[in-house]
Amino acid sequence: MNTGANGIACRVCHSQSEALWTGTLLKRHAVRYFECTSCGYIQTESPYWLEEAYADVINASDTGIMSRNLGNARIVFATLLALGQMKASVLDYAGGYGILVRLLRDIGIDALWSDRYCRNLLARGFEFSESSQGKAITLVTAFEALEHFVSPTEELETMFSISPNVLLSTKLLPLNAPAFEDWWYYGAEHGQHIGFFRFQTLEFIAKKFSKVLISDGDSYHLFVEGRCSDVKWRFLKKSRLFLPLLIWASARLGSRTWSDHLLQAGKTK
Numbered sequence: 001m002n003t004g005a006n007g008i009a010c011r012v013c014h015s016q017s018e019a020l021w022t023g024t025l026l027k028r029h030a031v032r033y034f035e036c037t038s039c040g041y042i043q044t045e046s047p048y049w050l051e052e053a054y055a056d057v058i059n060a061s062d063t064g065i066m067s068r069n070l071g072n073a074r075i076v077f078a079t080l081l082a083l084g085q086m087k088a089s090v091l092d093y094a095g096g097y098g099i100l101v102r103l104l105r106d107i108g109i110d111a112l113w114s115d116r117y118c119r120n121l122l123a124r125g126f127e128f129s130e131s132s133q134g135k136a137i138t139l140v141t142a143f144e145a146l147e148h149f150v151s152p153t154e155e156l157e158t159m160f161s162i163s164p165n166v167l168l169s170t171k172l173l174p175l176n177a178p179a180f181e182d183w184w185y186y187g188a189e190h191g192q193h194i195g196f197f198r199f200q201t202l203e204f205i206a207k208k209f210s211k212v213l214i215s216d217g218d219s220y221h222l223f224v225e226g227r228c229s230d231v232k233w234r235f236l237k238k239s240r241l242f243l244p245l246l247i248w249a250s251a252r253l254g255s256r257t258w259s260d261h262l263l264q265a266g267k268t269k
């Protein structure tokens, strides 16, 4: 589209994005930020520093990686229950080292891994590949990935082509955009976060892909096709329910820890 001298096209909805301010990433790049006048998405200028930012894919300041994955396993499980599809297959689209896939498989969930930018360390043998294309995936998950995507709409298009339901996590911007120095999520020290969503941005995505949006209004957002109870999802993802649900699920599903070992070791029993 035709944008003004101080604007660029929004990477989500392609409307006009207006210049906001400049922030310093990786201590040396003065980066311009823009705010979409239509969907509220805030984005950096075209990111030229990513090779440097991803010298280490998992950034060194990410100390929350393990506790976050434990929490995410709980939320995936809650989502499958809310969808009424506990035995369904899940693809972790931005699977990183494979921590979440391994945790889900330990619970008994048929989870697969994919990630174009990270090496699978913990879920080897359970990659989503050409051969698994025929498999029905009921839920695609992408935790802490949306804010990294250079082309978020295209990535979402790929995710929705794999599954009718997508569960995402990304921290939503407050209504008034915080100054660059006032919000840790801009990620000045690692430079990997290049786009920031508002609730209205998610609403735009839901409409574009004809999905129903269920969001906790903060970090977790679920796009579903058809019916899914908002109330049930919120209730099931409460942490105090996890242990009793886990015990119940273990009896119903059966952990895949040992059967996966046998499969990977090439043994039959």
Ligand SMILES: [Zn+2]
Binding pocket: 010, 011, 012, 013, 014, 015, 036, 037, 038, 039, 040, 041
């Ligand atoms: Zn936009």
